[in-house]
Amino acid sequence: MVDEPSLSRATLASILGVAVERLPEAPLAGRVHDHWRLQPKPGGPALMVRIPKLSHLGLSPRAALIYEAQAFRRGEPSGSTPRLHGLLRVGRRLPWGGLVVDAIDGRPPHLPDDLPALGRALAGVHGLPVPVPARRRPLLDPMDPVGYLLQVARGQLDPIRDTLTASVRRLLETEMAAAAATADQSRPAPRLTLADTHPGNFRIRLDGTAVMLDVERPVYDSPAVDLAHASLPTSLNWDPAVTGTAQRSDIIGFHNAWTTAMPRPVVDTVRPHILAYRRLIWLRTTTWACAWAARTDVAAALASSKPDVADQARRLARFADPAMMEAAREQWSGPKAFTAEELVP
Structure with missing residues (x-):
């Protein structure tokens, strides 16, 4: 709020x-x-x-x-x-x-037209030289980034687990277990990532390029962090200033714009992790929304006379809705799931 x-x-x-x-x-x-x-x-x-x-x-x-x-x-x-x-x-x-x-002069993104510009802007960050480990401080540089993201999600979920419906709790626990199965894999090659890359955090300048506004919590991790956060359903629908919508082909086009702008060796390090990070970032976002719902009088927030409070309540309540959760899961699980090669050819 x-x-x-x-x-x-x-x-x-x-x-x-x-x-x-x-x-x-x-x-x-x-x-x-x-x-x-x-x-x-x-x-x-x-x-x-x-x-x-x-x-x-x-x-x-x-x-x-x-x-x-x-x-x-x-x-x-x-x-x-x-x-x-x-x-x-x-x-x-x-x-x-x-x-x-x-001060960045520009307009909020319109979907799907501006998604490729977001992909190219992220490629500009992900393509920067990576300092040796001793020079990455004070920015976060987790040796086990999958474990770190799981810890964040668990920290949000555990205190409110008993307040969830059985179906939501079962769904989240299933996804947590699937994400944990990837935690023992080798560390993804780290790059500078911005970690809060929902489309509403960008502005589109007159020349069509995109600039990210809020750069406050980056981390050295796989670029898959930012690619997921910029294109998951929970992100595409987060900021009311962002207009339009994105279909499957648009999400593929966003990833392909990033791929085209990146050196091939970096692309090859990201592809094996692209689907696992979609799940991880979705868990981080969705457990946060569930925690918000558990500690908030949702009915009062939805009925608030303050438009920003009511609007944010509607969006967060939707993220915690089982139907939206299932729709998101289809992107990495089941017959409709993306393939890694489809997103990052």
Whole structure:
């Protein structure tokens, strides 16, 4: 749900040392960040001031700020993420600090037309050189990424397992067991991945290229993480600003656009893991939605007078619906499942 802004316009202007008129009346307020568009000079390029409010990774404010700054710095050479221009220190007025990055002018994606642009943008990130292990810190670099994703999903599921219907609990446990069967395989070749790549996190610029906006929790893992998150049903239907829909052929086209833009040796390392990661990322997302439903008065949220609250409640309730779960499973299990070669030829 969307919270109130974390600080006033006047306070932020004072911290930045700019006239208050250079900031809008209010930010674009979100659950994790407030976003203030800053116009430093009349007619000049605009910047975006990101004011964090929490850490998805459970980090301290200073550690979270360092992590997010490194995320932007490492993604910048790809051209697929905003440039970082500066940091605002953690302090009394900014408990989580802040970041100043490029303001990206563009529109939300329209499906399926813009999916190939998303694939090419991700290829720009996944094609970046990978540092030696000692230089990957502070970003997450799990030696057992499958086990790590399973741990996240289990951590969300276990506290609310007894609140689920028998059919939902059985379905999730079946998928958890199938995912765990892949945990003993060798580690997928790690690349820089952005890990939150649903289509609503991108903007399409006038030239048709895509830029990812929120770069706050990347991890060194298989690119299959991002390819799954960008194209699963739970992601395609997540952001109401994203219009249109995507069919099977469109999801294949998205993957093929990524494949065409990537060096063949990298493609060959991703193909063996592409279906397993669709299951893993679906489990991560769906257990999160189930946990939300278990700790929320869903009826009250659906009836909320705040449009953003009611809309998010509708989407999350749908993710926890057994029918949608079954539709998602068909992508990697059963006669309608994708093949790895189909997605990553």
